[in-house]
Each structure stands twice: as structure tokens, then as C-alpha cells.
Amino acid sequence: MRVLTLAHGHPSLRPGGAEAAALALHYRLRDVEGVEPVLVARADPATIGHAARFGALDGMMDQILAAPPGEDGFLHESADLSILERMVRDLCDRFRPDLVHVQHWLGWSLDVVPLFRALGIPVVLSLHELLLPCHRDGQMVKTDGRLCHAASPVACAACFPHHPPGDFHLRRRVLLDRLAGVARFVAPSRFLAARHVAWGLPADRVSVIDYPLSPDLLAAPPPEPRVPDGRVRIGFFGQLTPYKGADLLLDAAARLDDATARRLAIDVHGIAAVPPDHPFARRLADLEAAAGRRARLVGPYAQGTAVRMMRDYDWIVVPSLWWENSPLVIQEAQAAGRPVLAADIGGMAEKVGPGGAPGRLFSAGDPAALAAALARIVAENGAPPPGEVRAIPADEAGRVDAWLAVYRAAVATA
Numbered sequence: 001m002r003v004l005t006l007a008h009g010h011p012s013l014r015p016g017g018a019e020a021a022a023l024a025l026h027y028r029l030r031d032v033e034g035v036e037p038v039l040v041a042r043a044d045p046a047t048i049g050h051a052a053r054f055g056a057l058d059g060m061m062d063q064i065l066a067a068p069p070g071e072d073g074f075l076h077e078s079a080d081l082s083i084l085e086r087m088v089r090d091l092c093d094r095f096r097p098d099l100v101h102v103q104h105w106l107g108w109s110l111d112v113v114p115l116f117r118a119l120g121i122p123v124v125l126s127l128h129e130l131l132l133p134c135h136r137d138g139q140m141v142k143t144d145g146r147l148c149h150a151a152s153p154v155a156c157a158a159c160f161p162h163h164p165p166g167d168f169h170l171r172r173r174v175l176l177d178r179l180a181g182v183a184r185f186v187a188p189s190r191f192l193a194a195r196h197v198a199w200g201l202p203a204d205r206v207s208v209i210d211y212p213l214s215p216d217l218l219a220a221p222p223p224e225p226r227v228p229d230g231r232v233r234i235g236f237f238g239q240l241t242p243y244k245g246a247d248l249l250l251d252a253a254a255r256l257d258d259a260t261a262r263r264l265a266i267d268v269h270g271i272a273a274v275p276p277d278h279p280f281a282r283r284l285a286d287l288e289a290a291a292g293r294r295a296r297l298v299g300p301y302a303q304g305t306a307v308r309m310m311r312d313y314d315w316i317v318v319p320s321l322w323w324e325n326s327p328l329v330i331q332e333a334q335a336a337g338r339p340v341l342a343a344d345i346g347g348m349a350e351k352v353g354p355g356g357a358p359g360r361l362f363s364a365g366d367p368a369a370l371a372a373a374l375a376r377i378v379a380e381n382g383a384p385p386p387g388e389v390r391a392i393p394a395d396e397a398g399r400v401d402a403w404l405a406v407y408r409a410a411v412a413t414a
Contacts, residue, residue: 001407002036003029004097006112008104010041010057010065011303015271016239017211017328018128020303021188022103024214028400030062031215035404038095040064042107053087071109074135074163075174078109088115097121099407104128110178117181122414124406125179127187127206129325132175133199135160135168139243139322140195147323147345147364151199176200183410186403188326189347209402211328213335216304231265232382234341234374235313237306237329240272240297242280245319245343250287252319252370253295260375266295266317269309310336314382317374318342318352321365326350330357339384341373358384 007022008014022039029037041057043065048055057063068087069080078084091097100116102108102125113123131138133151136159140148143159153165153172185206187193197203240246246268253266274280288297301309306329310316316333318324323346330351333340340359342348352359363369 001034001099001411002095002097003038003099003101003407004091004095005037005039005101005103006105006108007039007041008106008108010039010043010063012057013041013043013047013065015303018104018126020214020328021126021128021211024212025103025400025403026063027214027216028212028396029403032400032404038062038064038097040066040091042066042068053083054090068108070107071105071111074167075171076105076110076178078111081111084109084111085115088112088119092116092119092121099124099411101407102126106131110175113178113181120414122183122410123181124184124186124410125182127185127192127196127325130192130195130323132179132196132201133172135163135171141243141322145321145365172200183413184406186406189350191323191347191350192325207402207406209399209406211326211331212396212399212403213307213328213331214304215396229265231263232315232378233313234264234266234377235310235316235338236266236268236270236319237301237310237316237332238270238318238327240268240270240280240284241274243320243322244270245321246270246297247280247283247287248319248321248365248367248370249317250284250291250295251367252374253291254287255367255371256294256375260378261292261294263378264294264374266291266374267298267313268295269298269301271300306332307336310338313338315359315377316340317370318348319362319370320348322346324348333357333359341370341377360385 009019011019011023026037026039029035045067048065048067053067055065057065069083071078100121100123102123116123129138130140134140142148153168156168157163157165185201186209188211190208193206193208197206236246236249238244272281310333316338318327318329318340320343326347330340334357340352340357342352342361343364344361345364349361351357352361362373
């Protein structure tokens, strides 16, 4: 089976959970006899290095960079359908895929679905966030910061008053019409699947398969043993955006009493996704100063090093302010054998606790609740929750088998 995967970026060029998941599945598929995968990742023309729309990443013919013409952000239509159509034909002529897996359509547009279907090629589409029901970057967070529980024309127009409710009614109909040719949809969590079914995707075509992890990431050697200093070490790993909650963590750290703070060390690993003069960047700097020695912004970390680095901490914290449909960082912590302290909403609540990663939940968006949870961990000397297994191995083989079953079902129904 020849599988052509479209991604909105390559993790070596654009770090991110969905990009890493796309590459990890590609690596896993390469090890399956009878499967020939090719990953095509969107990139800037300057990165490709020449005027052509395609280029091999570091000479690897199974990892291709592509420069599609972009898309409209409201209806997810191609900015130039004629160019996109030629690119789709070129990919099909070159690789002769039996199936196309659209890991993400950002930059490609949803027009790729009818274009591939017109050539008789079945399409599987991954769902990573709530970008279909939610025009606000797929976060389902209202402009005043409150969580949004359901998309509707009236509710969406309240966030975007320059669009009347009728625009959002039309948007949903257009998107569903363009998605009608998708053979199977795959979500990484039951939460995300349920939200999309409620929005309008057919339940009998939506499967739930968690993200795979890269073999290289799981094989990473442990760090050098640290010198015990009596402190409980807490690690944050992820992009520093207003949705990820790094500011909430720093705020919580500043609220701890001095006796607790002396026994705690919080490191925030990640790179700010906003320029230094952005209000959020200034907020992070101010909160880091307020936290003092309790917490520090460490900076970026190399792709593929998270599991190894996490083994140097007692707990990993995931304080996101949005639903976090299935944060990869929880799986990485699970692979590292570290308990997780996470917000109690969305995919985080689904992934942490009984049957998932060992750990605890705190009330989302509440810095006082997070500070209380950190104080409790310090009081327990960083020990994992009683009765929880400290390390749960990821079922990578089972996930690959599940993906292959979805692919075969899509090809059989084409």
C-alpha cells in the first residue's frame, strides 16, 4: 500500500505536536512490510531553495517539502485552485498513492479532498484541534477568555462581529460539503471526536487513535543522574503561547509561601511563539520576575529530546487554558515514566488518571488551584500518586495496527 501523507509542516522546520505526530507515524509506517509511505510537508519557498513547488528534505525522497499556494482562513479554500490542482496531479503522477492521509490541511486547504477524490484516491483526514467548528484558531475559547462549549452561528458571530450569523451557517455547510469525500476521520481523543460529531461529522466515519511517538524519541538515553538537592523538580514543555498556560504556572509559583518555594524548582522549557514586544511575552517576563527563584524560563529544547529531558524531573505540568484535545506532552511524560499535573478539561482530563498517564488534575485556569496542587506535591516529596504505576509503556504497535485498519477500510470503500 502506497500512503501519501500531507502535513502542514515538518517538525525539523516547524516544531509542533501535530507535525511531530505526522513524522512519527511516517517512521512507524516505514517499518511495516508492504507499506510505502511518503510524507509531504508544507514549507516556505525559501526553505525549499528553488523556484519549484517541491523539494526533497535533505535529499530524502520519502520526505518532501512543498509550497502550496495557501488558503483562505475562513472557508479554508485554496488561494489558487489551479496551482493546487497541478500540485495534486504531480504528486499522484510521481508517487501513485493508493491512499492520501491529510494529517493537516492548513496551507493546503480543504480543496485537496475533492481534488484527490476526483482522481479516484481515497482520503483519510486527521483532526488535531477544533479548527472546523471554531474560526478562532480552533481553540474554542471566546474572545473574553471563557471556554466555548459548542459552536453556533450566533455564538461565533459574537466573537467575530464583522461576520453576521449567516456567514457561520454558510461556513459550516461549505466545510461539510467539502469534507463529504473523506473516507475516514481520525481523532486522537474521544473528547475531540465527540466535539466534531456534534458539529456535523458522521459518527460512523470517525475513529479514535492516539498519537504515535517517534522511535528515536522513545529510544533516547536517560540524562546524567542529577545531584540531589532536596528540591522537587517540576517541568513544563511546550510552546509559550497564551493558550498553553506557562503564564498560569509562573503566576502559581509566585503565590507559593517561602517554605514551599525553597523545596521546589520549576523549569519552563519552550520558545515564545510571539515577538519580544508582544504583551504576552512581557507578561511572561514580569511573572518570571515575580516568581523569583521559584521558577525560570529555560528556553527552547531540541526536537526529539523531550522524553530524555523529562526523566530529569519529578513531575510534568500541563496547565493549558484551552481544551488540549490530546497533548503530545502527556504521552511523552508517560513514556518518560513521570506523573503529570494537568488542567481538568478536554483531552487532558481524558488522558490523566485511571487508565491513562499517572498524575492529578487541577481546576483549569485557576492559579490558586495550581499553586495548591504544587504545594501538595512538595509536601509529598514529589512522590507519584499512591497506587499509580510510575511508568506506563506506550502501545505503539497497537496504534500502528489501528492506523493500518483505517487505511484498509478507506481503500476498500473507495
